[in-house]
Amino acid sequence: xxxxxxxxxxxxxxxxxxxxxxxxxxxxxxxxxxxxxxxxxxxxxxxxxxxxxxxxxxxxxxxxxxxxxxxxxxxxxxxxxxxxxxxxxxxxxxxxxxxxxxxxxxxxxxxxxxxxxxxxxxxxxxxxxxxxxxxxxxxxxxxxxxxxxxxxxxxxxxxxxxxxxxxxxxxxxxxxxxxxxxxxxxxxxxxxxxxxxxxxxxxxxxxxxxxxxxxxxxxxxxxxxxxxxxxxxxxxxxxxxxxxxxxxxxxxxxxxxxxxxxxxxxxxxxxxxxxxxxxxxxxxxxxxxxxxxxxxxxxxxxxxxxxxxxxxxxxxxxxxxxxxxxxxxxxxxxxxxxxxxxxxxxxxxxxxxxxxxxxxxxxxxxxxxxxxxxxxxxxxxxxxxxxxxxxxxxxxxxxxxxxxxxxxxxxxxxxxxxxxxxxxxxxxxxxxxxxxxxxxxxxxxxxxxxxxxxxxxxxxxxxxxxxxxxxxxxxxxxxxxxxxxxxxxxxxxxxxxxxxxxxxxxxxxxxxxxxxxxxxxxxxxxxx
Ligand code: KIV
Ligand code: ZN
Numbered sequence: 001x002x003x004x005x006x007x008x009x010x011x012x013x014x015x016x017x018x019x020x021x022x023x024x025x026x027x028x029x030x031x032x033x034x035x036x037x038x039x040x041x042x043x044x045x046x047x048x049x050x051x052x053x054x055x056x057x058x059x060x061x062x063x064x065x066x067x068x069x070x071x072x073x074x075x076x077x078x079x080x081x082x083x084x085x086x087x088x089x090x091x092x093x094x095x096x097x098x099x100x101x102x103x104x105x106x107x108x109x110x111x112x113x114x115x116x117x118x119x120x121x122x123x124x125x126x127x128x129x130x131x132x133x134x135x136x137x138x139x140x141x142x143x144x145x146x147x148x149x150x151x152x153x154x155x156x157x158x159x160x161x162x163x164x165x166x167x168x169x170x171x172x173x174x175x176x177x178x179x180x181x182x183x184x185x186x187x188x189x190x191x192x193x194x195x196x197x198x199x200x201x202x203x204x205x206x207x208x209x210x211x212x213x214x215x216x217x218x219x220x221x222x223x224x225x226x227x228x229x230x231x232x233x234x235x236x237x238x239x240x241x242x243x244x245x246x247x248x249x250x251x252x253x254x255x256x257x258x259x260x261x262x263x264x265x266x267x268x269x270x271x272x273x274x275x276x277x278x279x280x281x282x283x284x285x286x287x288x289x290x291x292x293x294x295x296x297x298x299x300x301x302x303x304x305x306x307x308x309x310x311x312x313x314x315x316x317x318x319x320x321x322x323x324x325x326x327x328x329x330x331x332x333x334x335x336x337x338x339x340x341x342x343x344x345x346x347x348x349x350x351x352x353x354x355x356x357x358x359x360x361x362x363x364x365x366x367x368x369x370x371x372x373x374x375x376x377x378x379x380x381x382x383x384x385x386x387x388x389x390x391x392x393x394x395x396x397x398x399x400x401x402x403x404x405x406x407x408x409x410x411x412x413x414x415x416x417x418x419x420x421x422x423x424x425x426x427x428x429x430x431x432x433x434x435x436x437x438x439x440x441x442x443x444x445x446x447x448x449x450x451x452x453x454x455x456x457x458x459x460x461x462x463x464x465x466x467x468x469x470x471x472x473x474x475x476x477x478x479x480x481x482x483x484x485x486x487x488x489x490x491x492x493x494x495x496x497x498x499x500x501x502x503x504x505x506x507x508x509x510x511x512x513x514x515x516x517x518x519x520x521x522x523x524x525x526x527x528x
Contacts, residue, residue, distance in 0.1 A: 016273045019262065020055040020238040021255060022214065025288065026071065027058040027087055028252050029242035034294060034481065034490055038515045039071055041291045046075045048287050049243075052280040054082055054255075056238075058111060061087040062101035063094045067516075069101050076105035083149060085109040090139035099146035110143040111181075113153035116160040116168045129164055133171050140175035151179035153216065158182075158189040158197065166204045173205060179212045179238060180205070184227060187220025187250060191230035198234035214238035219250040225257045232262070232272060243288045244296050244303060256281045256302040256334065264329050279335035283359060286388070290395045293479035293490035293505075295466055302334060337387055345379035359387060361394045371397035381496050382473045389475055392468055392494035396504070403511040404429055405454055407493075407504050414442040424449040424503060446503050456510055458484040465498055478505040484513050 026042055029035055037045065042059070049057050059075040060068035076084040084105045088094035090112055102108035114125070114135055121127055127135070136152060143150040152172035154165055169180045182201065184194065198215070202208060215231040215238070217224035228239045245254030259276045262269045285303040289296055298305040308331045318325035331337065343355055352375055356363060363371055374393045379385055409425040422445035425434040433453050439445030447460065462481035467474040476498035480491045489512035493504025 016271055017237060018055075019232055019236075019272050019274050020212065020214075021053075021259065021274050021276055022056040022058065022085070022216075022238050022240040023049050023054040023242065023255060024058040024216075024240050024252065025049070025242040025246060025255075026075075027060050028216075028240075028248060029246040030060070032246060032248050032251070034488060035246050035292045036489065037291055038512060039067070039074060042071045043074055043078060045243075045284075045288060045291060046079055048280070048284050050079050050081050051277070052284050053275045053277045055275060056083040056085050056109065058085045058087060058240075060101075063088065063097040069097065072098070072101035073103075076102050076108060080106050083107040083109045085111050085151065088112045088139075088143070090114045090135040092142065095139060095142050095146070099143070102147065107149065108147045109149040109151055109179075110147050111151040111153065111179075112139045112143055113155050113181075113183075114139070115155040115185075116165055117156035118161065119159060120156050129167075133167060136168055136171045137175045140172050140177045144176035149179075150177045151181055151214070152177040153181040153183050155183055156185045158184040158194065159186070162197065162200055166201060169201060169205050173207060173211050177211060179214050180208075181214040181216055181238070181240065182231070182236070183216040183240075184218060184224070185216075187218035187224060189217075189227055190221075190223060191226045194227045195230035195234040198231045198236050202235045212237050214240060216240035217253045218248060219245060219252065222250070224251070224253040225261070228253045228258055229261055229269070232258075232269060237272075244285050244294075244300070246288070246292070246294070254301070256285065260302050260329060260334065263333075278333045282331075282335040283391075286391050290391060290492060293464075293481075293492040295464075295477075295479075308336065343375070343379070343385045343390070344383070345376075347379070347385075355390060356394065359390060359394075361390075363394065363397065367397050378475070378496060382475070386468075388468045392475055392477060395492070396494060404514050405507050405511055407500075407507045408432060409434075410446065410500050410503050412442045412446065412499050414445075420445045422446040422449045422499075424453060426450065426453050426507065428453065442499055443502050446499060447506055450503065450506050450510070454507075454510055456484075456513070458482040458510065458513055461488060463502070465501075468494060476501045478502045480505040480509045482506075482509040482513060487513070487516055489513055489516070 030037055046057055059072040062069040062072050072086045086098035086101050088098040088110055098110045114132055140150055140152055154160060154168050157165055172180060213236045215228050215236045217227045239258050241253040241255040241258055243255055245251040259274050262272060262274055282303055296304050301307060343351060349372060352372055371393050374397060406427040408427055411423045414420040419438050420442045421436055421438045422442060423436040424446060425432060435449050435452050437445050437449035437452060439448050461483050464479045466477045468477045475494050475496050477494045478501040482489055489509050491505045491509025491512060493501040493508055495501040
């Protein structure tokens with residue numbers, strides 16, 4: 001049962017229909033700049049999405065690159081609960097590649113799409129409407145030859161002729177699609193208009209009860225969540241969304257906002273529910289942020305740092321007297337502990353393991369030992385250890401076995417008169433290496449030393465420092481964006497010494513570039 005505070009009139013006891021949550025963080029989210037992930041990162045996020053209870057994971061666009069293909073394949077083989085979906089244009093090659101990537105999946109889905117707006121037909125596809133209908137029919141039938149579960153999307157649906165849309169969806173349904181998705185590809189529609197479009201389609205597509213109507217909104221006008229919710233009220237039963245709303249341009253519909261709106265306002269969204277486990281929402285948001293190194297804006301609904309912080313005296317007073325005065329849902333209902341102290345320096349191995357398990361991190365063996373050592377080390381320096389600190393410790397302890405560079409030691413001389421110098425020790429391909437370099441500041445000196453040791457030539461694009469929790473003894477969380485040969489990656493590192501965190505973040509980013517280099521040659525430009 002959800003633990004959020006219930007407000008307003010309670011729903012009547014009518015049978016509730018499930019709105020499927022289709023998560024496209026690993027596809028539409030991952031393809032936005034600065035959000036790319038490597039295979040182990042995608043797998044760890046996919047496992048967390050399964051814990052969260054999403055119905056469908058769109059794991060990638062297999063024909064777009066070898067990396068996407070491998071990710072869809074690995075996720076399809078590793079996960080048993082959710083439907084695993086691969087994206088494909090209507091071309092034969094796309095569909096074959098998606099089918100290959102999904103081999104071995106327990107619940108595979110091919111998601112095929114083509115644009116239906118005249119703007120796209122004329123300027124991008126250079127196809128007639130008749131030709132588009134033929135493509136839809138052939139592609140869906142081809143996909144059905146491989147899997148039972150086929151989704152069809154009419155790209156740029158909200159700028160398409162409504163009656164042509166009815167034709168396109170009817171063609172897909174007749175050819176065997178069981179999900180019909182209505183994307184607002186350019187984030188152009190508004191809630192009233194979109195709700196009306198969904199009703200229009202629902203009334204005119206024959207035999208629609210054989211399929212699930214789905215929506216996929218972008219946030220260019222800041223309306224994607226409102227549009228998706230209007231569509232649910234109009235009969236859509238699948239919402240495509242991403243964690244933290246990451247995605248192309250202004251992003252996609254934020255999963256956590258849709259789920260919590262439906263849950264918190266049963267009077268408005270009567271008769272529908274999602275299968276999301278609320279208490280996994282915040283851990284999922286944190287995991288994604290730590291993987292891609294992109295912090296959530298502090299005032300972001302549900303998962304932002306300030307989403308449950310009551311600063312105004314009158315609010316604090318009210319909340320202390322009765323949470324109902326200013327709180328429409330509890331932090332606990334989304335898995336936030338309101339920053340309560342979780343462990344201290346007297347906590348032992350057992351308490352540490354239990355807390356990690358509660359947070360969803362089942363570390364074993366060497367990884368557990370490394371994390372425990374990091375925790376003890378931190379607890380000696382920092383009075384209060386919060387959940388966020390533990391997440392950073394875990395991220396640090398889970399070292400990928402195939403990483404070339406490993407951080408060992410750092411010593412820095414800095415201040416207002418000496419020339420800043422840094423001595424850095426790394427383990428490179430298993431051998432310890434050490435050097436000293438000077439720079440205009442301590443971070444510059446560190447980065448020069450690391451570049452010299454690793455013999456790399458990437459360009460520093462962005463360097464960002466955040467405090468993980470409040471307080472002067474807070475750990476620093478550093479993100480470093482590097483670019484090399486047109487590829488951008490983000491590395492992150494956390495430590496109570498921000499210079500150590502900076503070194504770790506830089507080394508992490510270099511390891512990501514190395515990972516991509518090993519796969520170079522197989523990468524083709526993406527087509528969406
Ligand atoms: O935005 C869009 O139209 C898409 C489709 C591929 C569903 O991402
Ligand atoms: Zn999209």
